[in-house]
Amino acid sequence: MAEHHNHPLDGMFHPRSVAVIGASDKEDNWAAKGFLKPLIDFGFTGGIYPINPQAAPVLGFKAYSRVTEVPEPVDFAIVSVPKGQVFSCIEDCAVKGVKTVCVYAAGFSENGTEQGRDEEARIIDKARAAGMRILGPNCIGIYCPEGHLTFNAETPREAGHVGLISQSGRYSSEFVALCAQRGVRFSKAISYGNGSDINETELLDYLGVDTNTHLIASYMEGVKGGQRFAEVLRRVASIKPVIITKGGFTEAGRRAARSHTASLTGSEKLWRALLQQAGAISANDLEEMSDLAMTFELIPDLKGDRVAVVGAGGGASVLVSDFITRAGFTLPTFGEDIQKQLHQFVPLSGTGVLNPVDFSPQTSGDPVLTPMAVDVVGKLEMVNLVLVHYSLGHFNSTRAGVQQFCNGIIESSRKLNKPVVVALEWLGYPDNAALAFEIKQQWIKAGICVYPSLSRAALCLGKRAGWLGGRG
Amino acid sequence: MAEHHNHPLDGMFHPRSVAVIGASDKEDNWAAKGFLKPLIDFGFTGGIYPINPQAAPVLGFKAYSRVTEVPEPVDFAIVSVPKGQVFSCIEDCAVKGVKTVCVYAAGFSENGTEQGRDEEARIIDKARAAGMRILGPNCIGIYCPEGHLTFNAETPREAGHVGLISQSGRYSSEFVALCAQRGVRFSKAISYGNGSDINETELLDYLGVDTNTHLIASYMEGVKGGQRFAEVLRRVASIKPVIITKGGFTEAGRRAARSHTASLTGSEKLWRALLQQAGAISANDLEEMSDLAMTFELIPDLKGDRVAVVGAGGGASVLVSDFITRAGFTLPTFGEDIQKQLHQFVPLSGTGVLNPVDFSPQTSGDPVLTPMAVDVVGKLEMVNLVLVHYSLGHFNSTRAGVQQFCNGIIESSRKLNKPVVVALEWLGYPDNAALAFEIKQQWIKAGICVYPSLSRAALCLGKRAGWLGGRG
Incomplete structure (x- = not known):
């Protein structure tokens, strides 16, 4: 449980006790349902203290009745009460000596409104005076x-190496869920809302030095203190991949970001320039960001830009060639000796063996x-990565056949360095979805990235x- | 069954009889499995004649034993024999007076190879001399x-108004399958392969005058006779939506297209210019093209660019605002009177009522x-379209709750013109997939477009x- 660094935020992730202020046994009490229960279900082992009048x-x-009544020290408090009662809870937390307060309200x-800004400022002033940190509101x-902390009981208990910083609460939960099915686990995920005290810059700085965090993903709307953020981003992104989904670049997006987290979203042009200069990675939405997290986790090393493609379908072979080339890769043409090797089992007509390897409909x-083709092209020195494509709905394969296909790809993959x-692809039908999900889990467990489409694969x-x- | 025009290709779609040359009772005989059986299963009512030695x-x-032995006239023949036997089958078809031959080989x-080109040229020469048309090879x-013709027994029997022209066989089947679950049905779908005789230009011209076809989708690799194609495209795209997925713009893509359909793919820059000038619509892949087909089918009329967004999640509200704005729409800000109306049921904190309408996590x-919010914003004169977003995985809704939500949106939609x-969105979990699929079908049946993500919705x-x- 020990971290190998000494950052001021470190203690926040390992509180000895948690108070949930506002939790009661009333029906539909959100503090109990949304915070206390997940904490219990998740197996938090320290002190748990519901607070209600x-x-x-x-x-x-x-x-x-109040956090000041708790007989033991309270390291972390979650404040889930109506807005008008937040300040007095903060006062109590200050008196009690709570270290970090997460304000859900x-x-x-x-x-x-000016009133809203003033009330937030009063919370921060009070907290600063007491040496207490605020997450949110x-x-x-x-x-x-x-x-053993969580904001959602469905989150995996197993720890991993991705750190998430998100201004959106729903997106925090969703990103963990999207990653879970991609084999991606977390060191920490932090939903920080308005970022009135602990903000994106400090969190990025923290995850940058956190030895348990190998990759950082973020959903952001605004950045406070752009200069300092840029410095931290440049430093952190040079040692760990930092993937950011940023919203609020259009007029309507800005308005939504202001009313969501009071964020000033800044210029898209400057943002793109900063990301590029810092070597950070931009994602369009959370699904893409989770596919990117999987990609970085499962492909720690990529020695060159030459890709071999194996699959069935002439159209798919053409489109994937375009997508992969546009993504910056090359598809080396296989020489005659390799073509000959492939033609020992790839039919002569209605197929391709130049790269992509394209099977005919009958053998697709x-x-x-398919695993045999992966063996042949995977071992070539001119190939740095093998991309297999497979359409579950089209080939009307039996379940056993698909499982055998899956095993074959895993075996071929194991032989290659x-x-x-x-x-x-699975064409959107629910039966295919279930089978695709199962096969995908097996592949990911074997270290094989799985993408939902040719274009997503190329993009990631x-x-x-x-x-x-990470190279210097 | 009558078409309201007199195009030379028209008869090809309504043959009185079909010969499947190469069909036998041998195990794994593709002509029987891939062509004869689907034709029978699909209920073709004319003469069906398997041909084998x-x-x-x-x-x-x-x-x-030969098509010349068939006692009745043969309008349409499918040639599925080894390549070396194709020419003699073509000779027989010419003698027999077959009208159209589809060459699968x-x-x-x-x-x-020169030999391959020569053999193809010989087929065409023979067919032309006999006044016979060739589809393929x-x-x-x-x-x-x-x-009652099909290339796949799984295709819907119900006819519709989309025409497909595809150089890829697999993509022909896949596009029909992708469209089926989007409520999109077909007038005709034609897989034309190398396009040695009947090609993209003639097919486009035909579907342009076909009164049963209201929208044309196409997967293309190359274009033969660019000048004539451009003329036809300009004419047809001015009266019907024409959506094209085109491959083969990169070096590797060109190579794949040559080895797939012997296509010369041309310059991407010229292609983009042609599409834009003609008012045709470009799609990136088949999934996008099927979402576009659904969009054009279900939104026959769109009176302006002003969108109201309703959903839950501040992050989603920010991103969708950006996506929708970038797609060329505006999100008008709701005035105070509308905000007040919305706040009668949208909680005051953690929500948004400016547009997007953003519910809090508790009421999401x-x-x-949600249907109540659609009622309020949908009836505003300043709104031309309402976009609802919903994340199935996140809200842990019961099945009954989701069904009620679905019904509510349908009812609200019915009240609006x-x-x-x-x-x-459903976060990738198979249980959600099954429910999402079911709800999607109900919405589509009620005329409501359903997209898998915010960005896909905005793009389409x-x-x-x-x-x-179609406006002149």
């Missing part, structure tokens, strides 16, 4: 498997022939190949 | 529900409140709004 026990836990600077706080998705990835691989950090 | 009956149908001009032919995905569309709506054809 009646000191009525919640989910079997003894409650207190919203309606502060993001509501666009308007956020769901922390997921840290090692610290064959559980034996270079990445094998799969674009697994291109961004992976373009990452120049 | 032994004249051995296939699937209960009397067979003949591959290994002609696309194999890159290297194609799977025709799907035409009205003519509420089956009653403007499009309501939904971005339905933008291309729909940008289509200027």
Whole structure:
């Protein structure tokens, strides 16, 4: 559980005790349902203290009327009460000596009124005077498997190496869920809302030195203190991949960001320039960002830009060639000797063996022939990565055949010291979805990236190949 | 069944009889499995004649040793024999007076040899001399529900108004499958492979005058006779939406296109200019093209560029605002009176009512409140389209709740004389996939476009709004 550094934010992820202020046994009490229960379900082992005026026990836990009544020290408090009651809770936390307070309540600077800004400022002033840190307001706080903290009981208990910084609460939960099915686990995920005290810059700085974090993903709307943020981003992005989905570049997006997190979103042009200069990676949305996180996790090393493609379908072979080339790769043409080797099992007509290897409809998705082609082209020195594409809906394969295909690709991949990835299309039908999900898990477990489309595969691989950090 | 025009290709879609040359009862005989059986299963009502040297009956149908032996006239023949036997089959078809021959066999001009080109030229010469038309070689032919023709027994029997022209066989089948789940049905789909006789230009010209075809989609690699194609495209795209996915713009893509369909792919710059000038619509891949087909089918009329967005999640509200704005729309800010109306049921904190309408996590995905918001903003004169977004995985809704939500959106949509569309995200989990699929079908049946992501919704709506054809 020990971290190998000494950053001021470190303690926040390993509190000895947590108070959930506002948790009661009333039906539909969000503090209990949204925070206390997940914490219990997730197996938080320290002190858990529900706080409500009646000191009525919640989910079997003894409650207190105020946080100041708790007999033990409180390291972390979650404030989930109506906005008008937040300040007095903060005062109590200051008296109690709480180290970090996560303010879930919203309606502060993001509501666009002077009153809202003033109330937020008062919270921060009070906290600073007491040496207490504030996460939020308007956020769901922390997921840290090692610290047994979570904002959602569905999050994996297993820890990993991705750190998330998100201004959106829903997107914090969703990103963890999207990553879970991609084999990606987290060191920490932090929803920080308005970022009135702890903000993106400090969190990025923290995850930059956190030895448990190998990759940083972020959903951001605004940046406070652009100069300092740029410095930190440049430093961190040179040692770890930093992937950022940023919103609020259009007029309507800016308006939404102001009313969501009171963020000033800045200029898109400057942002793009900063990211490029810093070597950070831009994502368009959370699905793309989770595919990118998987890509960086499963492809730690990529020795060159030459890709071999194996699959069935002439149209797909043409489009994937375009996509992969546009993403910055080359598809070397296979020489006659390799073509001859391939033609030992790839039919002569209606196929291709120049790269892509394109099977005919009759042999497409064959559980034996496709892995054989991966063996042949994967071992070539001129190839740095093998991309297999497979369309689950089209080939009407049996379940057993698909499983055999999956196993074959895993076996071929194990023989190679270079990445094998799969674009697994399944045409949108629910039966295919279930099978695709199952096969995808097996492939990912074996270290094989799986993408939902040819274009997504090309996009993610291109961004992976373009990452120049971590080499100096 | 009658077409309201008199185009030379018209008869090809309504043959009175079909010969499947190469069909036998041998195990794994592709002509029987891939062509004869689908034709029977699909309910083709005319004469069906398997042709094999032994004249051995296939699937209960009397067979003949050569097509010349068939006692009745043969309008359409499918040639699925080894390449070396194709020419003699063509000779027989010419003698028999077959009107159109679909050559499935591959290994002609696309194999890159002089011999392949010569053999293809000989077929065409022979056919021209006999007044016979050739589809292919290297194609799977025709799907035409009205003519009871198909290349795949899984295709819907119900006819519709989309025409497909595709150089890829697999993509022909896949596009029909992708469209089926989007409520999109076909007038005709034609896989034309190398296009040695009947090519993209003639097919486009035909679908342009075909009164049963309201929208044309196409997967193309090359264009033969660029000048004439450009003329036809300009004419057709000015009266019907023409959506084209074109491959082969990079060096590797060109190589793949040559070896797939012997296509010369041309310059991307000229292609883009042609499409723009003609008012045709470009798609990146088949999934996007099928979402576009759905969009054009379900949104016949769009009166302006002003969009109202309703959903839950501050991050999603920010990103969708950016996506929708970039796609060419505006999100008008709701005035105070509308905000007040919305705040009668949208909570005050952690929400937004300026446009997007953004519910708090507690009320997100509420089956009653979201439709209520659609009612309020949908009836505004300043709004031309309502985009609802919903994340199935995140809100942990019950099945009944999701169904109620679905019904509510349909009811709200029915009250409005403007499009309501939904971005339905479901986070990749198979249980969600099944439910999402079911709900999607219901919405589409009610005329509501459903997209898998915010960015796809914005992209398709933008291309729909940008289509200027059909207005003169």
